[in-house]
Amino acid sequence: MxxxxxxxxxxxxxxxxxxxxxxxxxxxxxxxxxxxxxxxxxxxxxxxxxxxxxxxxxxxxxxxxxxxxxxxxxxxxxxxxxxxxxxxxPVVLCARITLGTINHSLLSLEALRRREIPVLGVVFIGEANVDTQETIANISGARILGRLPFVAPLDAERLSRSFLAQFRLADFAATSQLSGSSK
CATH class of the missing domain: 3.40.50.300 (P-loop containing nucleotide triphosphate hydrolases)
Structure with missing residues (x-):
């Protein structure tokens, strides 16, 4: 939709x-x-x-x-x-790193867990903010899958290069490591 x-x-x-x-x-x-x-x-x-x-x-x-x-x-x-x-x-929560990210990410993770929706992890989008990422991980217990910086201009080659530099594909298939699920 x-x-x-x-x-x-x-x-x-x-x-x-x-x-x-x-x-x-x-x-x-x-x-x-x-x-x-x-x-x-x-x-x-x-x-x-x-x-x-x-x-x-x-x-x-x-x-x-x-x-x-x-x-x-x-x-x-x-x-x-x-x-x-x-x-x-399994849900991958995508969180744009801006003011308010900690609050809306923690609220979203809590809402998912409350409904027993499995959470694979969190992907951050934007400029690095280690404190924000660590705070969300520490409070929620969610796995941090990585961070995708803004890619401009956005094309297939730049996006692929950026993704492969920031993420491990195996983390997206690791359903045995779901948080908030009955496993």
């Missing part, structure tokens, strides 16, 4: 930056033009979102980018976190 569409969809951008074949990418179930949270964008665009239609495919590996944050309403009475609780897929 994506709202505020102008030009490329997120799926198109991922295809361009990753080089993955089209059959490896799942297109947006809903493409909304109004730049607002999905529940409002759908209402203004005259679209009814059927949450039963939002189901992950049975193939791995799978990366799902949610529309907005965990508490973002997808419909008038169903939020992103409720969808994640239904799916029970």
């Amino acid at each position: 994506q709202s505020g569409l102008e030009g490329e969809t997120d799926t198109m951008i991922v295809a361009r930056l990753s080089g993955l074949a089209a059959e490896r990418l799942l297109p947006e179930a809903y493409r909304l033009t109004t730049p607002a949270s999905p529940h409002l964008a759908a209402r203004l665009d005259g679209v009814t979102i059927d949450v039963e239609r939002l189901a992950p495919p049975d193939r791995a590996p799978l990366v799902v980018e949610t529309a907005g944050g965990l508490m973002t309403p997808l419909t008038e009475n169903f939020s992103t976190i409720e969808l994640l609780a239904r799916w029970r897929l």
Whole structure:
């Protein structure tokens, strides 16, 4: 699901930056033009979102980018976190390093754990801030998977180089190390 569409969809951008074949990418179930949270964008665009239609495919590996944050309403009475609780897929929380990152990251991790949604770890995005990263790890107990600096201009080669320099691919497959799950 994506709202505020102008030009490329997120799926198109991922295809361009990753080089993955089209059959490896799942297109947006809903493409909304109004730049607002999905529940409002759908209402203004005259679209009814059927949450039963939002189901992950049975193939791995799978990366799902949610529309907005965990508490973002997808419909008038169903939020992103409720969808994640239904799916029970391991979550990688992506946190942009800015003022407020500690608070919103800890709140998000607590909300995931409270609903027994498995957390694979946290990925930080932006300029390095060791104190922020360590504080979140120490308080939450979540694994820090790495930090992706801003990449500009953004193209496939620069993104790949940056990702491979900052992350270990094995960490993203290490489901035995989930935090907040029943293992």
